[in-house]
Amino acid sequence: QVQLVESGGGLVQAGGSLRLSCAASGHTMSSYAMGWFRQAPGREREFVAAISRGGSRTSYADSVKGRFTISRDNAKNTLYLQMNGLKPEDTAIYYCAAKTTPLNSDSRYRRFYNYWGQGTQVTVSS
16 A cells, blocks of 8 residues: 655745645555545535546646646656645645546545545645
């Protein structure tokens, strides 16, 4: 199985940028489609973005499309989320996750992911 550790969260002003990283260990990350989810206080964990095993295909939630970019470096076993134009409503704990099945329509649903990181806090001030 794979272990996932997120980093790169922090406090940023509205309009600013952050880049999150997710380091994978224990198994090669190229075996998994990967995703980012987030959870704000009092809300359900929601889909943010997903990427195919090789990185050629991506999927985004409408709320982040055009502002966030998911990418991966399989040689470094690392997943990224570049977040630009941050808004206060982007404040949440961000989680990376790995799924053993390919990127497809179920990649937006957390129940299809097999492994999760512990999360990293992103806070956007207005």
